[in-house]
Amino acid sequence: MITRRTLLKLLAAVQAVGLAPALAKAEDAPSRLSFGPPSRFDFETLQAMVADLAGKPYAPPPIPDPAIVKTMNFDVAKHIIPDPDHALFGDGRGPYPISLLAVGELFPKTVRMFAVTGDEAREVLFKPEYFKSPAGGPLSRLAPTPAPFAGLELLQAYDKPVLRGHEGWARFLGASYFRAVGEADQFGVSARAVAQNSGIAIPEEFPDFTHFWVSEGPGDDDPVTLYALLDGPSIVGAYRFIMHRGRGTTMDITMRLHIRKPIERLGISPMTSMFWYSETVKGAATDWRPEVHDSDGVAMWLGNGDHLWRPLIDQDKLTISKFPDAGFRGFGLMQRDKNYDHYLDAVFYERRPCCWCEPVGDWGKGSVQLLEIPTDNEIYDNIVLSWVSDTPNKAGDVLDYRYKLLWRDTDPFPGKLALCVATRLGAGAVQGAPRSTVLRKFVLEFKGAFQATRDADAKPEPVLETSRGTFSNIVVEPSPDGDLGLWRIQFDLDPQGSDPVDLRCHLAFQDEALTETWVYRYVPFASPVR
Template identity: 50%
Template structure:
């Protein structure tokens, strides 16, 4: 998220809800003990029409429980509000669902609906008895209305143990944020339904998933189906999620968006992560650990087939980079470094998932945009990657998007080319001589692919370009670690001016491209400019 702690989602307004969604209090007791509202007809087609109609109406913020009490449900207090799994939704299905409580960082009311097999939906009515709320807990003072549901978890199957012990593998909580677990058993970065002007000059807007409808998975091989209504001052949307539990998590996502107001930068299929520092660039004594990040690079597979790796930065000011494309084949924020010794702490950054967006139809012209925001701590999400379609994003405009979102260790479509495995910076110039203040040394490492099969004595040729400055002291060599196909190219860049410098590099022999393309945005230090 932008400009907020990773545990803070949004401050929300209180207002009356939508008449259709906040209906009367008639109740029924479900077999699982949940209280249910009256049956209402539901279909995805209705939800899409409703989102379109809603965009033509003035925005009404969702209701929220007593703000004074909710503000006192801080991070620790929220963590003690365990959901009682004997009240799980679809407890006998492959993947039971539990609900999450409002709190300081998740203060809004989100409606939950159980879909029956007959085309009807029944709201799951909030009851404080669903949660372990002790008499001394601040949440015990909340009234039953409005609902104190804030989000939900999708859990592992009952076959893995008692419901009280099965772990969750997907969560939707706060604004329109959601996450999935990766192959290595960790959650990390987030995705969003939509991003509106992240990191821009004005205030970023955070619309909400304000209602969900659930269909159970028919078996462990089948997906959980979730429908969602998105609403905010500038946009409404109807979403369909098919949540698959595989090696990691794969989500089939269909989004139908309608703009209430003009949006300067409409971010579709947005990904949000944290990057503080890595081996690339770290201030002296910043932290005892070698690296701290949920993602270390933006990976792109362009419409013309080029594979691009862009290492992330923690800049000293907001940086927005745009990569023009047409019908991209995919993009993602990746965690490539999987070595524990490169992190050394106990929060398992080496196991954080990568997230990859795969368009399922032609998206047309637009840009993949990378937003990097300064941070001085790991508690802040400061990285956004979004797709912005070309055009004027004015009121009344509609967007329809289908894509897959993978939560895996790596890109689901790896390239045959060697990949960039490290970017290192240092003083420029010659050893044993004074370091020239206008030179910066770069070392870019590539590994695997065709580099493993180079004939003895063949040295790859680096293809280097820069938006400004000049190169010197270029050298390419095999990394002296006896690992086949591990090469590095080194060069000095003479700095020219204070603005960021765009760098580009790949390795080749004759006409054969050996590696993916390395892109890097270098921010000169004050003494270099």
């Protein structure tokens, strides 16, 4: 079985092996790629292609000689390394060379690649020498058509230092998945073009990016523009990614979708991540590490200005949480805990980036929806976050969206509110008294600069809400270690039943909110606490 851990190892191997030659390459060496004849291309051309394709039956992207591709498993694929001397735009015409990635057992479908200069595009023609691989290996036995490219990776400029030995900063590989790095130069949370029927009884579809067109500006401050054609049984789309490499990675994404068949649940700007357990509750996890996750919560900025924080939970069953709003300013999957000692893992979970979506224009009424899938290991991506419109879609609909994705090491949205940095659960009751088998104790920590400026006697006030049950033993106190920027609130909840309870909490001073609002869905104890 191909696991997430295996996939990560494969992608890491591709980066590590190709690193040293890339940095040593002469900046102005001539291009060694072969190209087809030129054809006119711009975003309007792509949109016209997509409109025409929407009226035709779906045809999946071809797989070159499936018998050979199936032999290209992890052990084989890790030795098929993109040659930096054959990187697209590696000849000095642009600051960011682009590695073309080969097909394999994990990624068998092909993607056609084009280089764009001005208003002309030329297709990249495949040759085995684009890759460093064993002589007589499976890649050399594949026919040049369809070209066995599966995706691409944007690399750091050859004349720039590479942080922590990582060279790639954005990668498009597998179905419509893509990802980018933050300031710590590490991949983590993934995004994809759309999410179709995630978490419901109708089978989920995974449409593919089947064509990429790439254009680069001449300088470091110029963006890389990538155009992509999305194709699937129920949907076809035209995408434009304008990507900047600076403080982390910023993507300005414009998309036009044509609906072939009705889609029950269409997720826009979906993000996918892994969450096993955190400081909140370890549950049934038997692992020795204190925490294991690529993301630890969902941040939301509502149209009325409110900021929400929802810690992720390893639920005991598949759960979908909906957060409706008429004008989201932003939402995303965050990795707030940046302390190595909280993970103790050589993959450095504390360096995983946050991914933040900023809608551009009016998206209409809808909800941010969070899908949490039970897991017992870190090899599975079990978290999906996306925005879903309240308006049903039907065959023939044309949908236009634009948004920005910000890949950062910390929360990218502005604001002076203190952030929730920890959520801890335990058995209720006053400390030192017998532990309750009914009460659940919650301990929240909020961190921000506002606390240091308040009078020592001006204690924040807790604002608590629950959909059912009662609160008791409420305590608000500064951090015991003297951190002036940290306040802690403790409270016990009597859920008064076994159904899930929705909770909200923030700290205020004289009716002014000092923190974002913590939201949580608590499932009462299934058995007495021990």
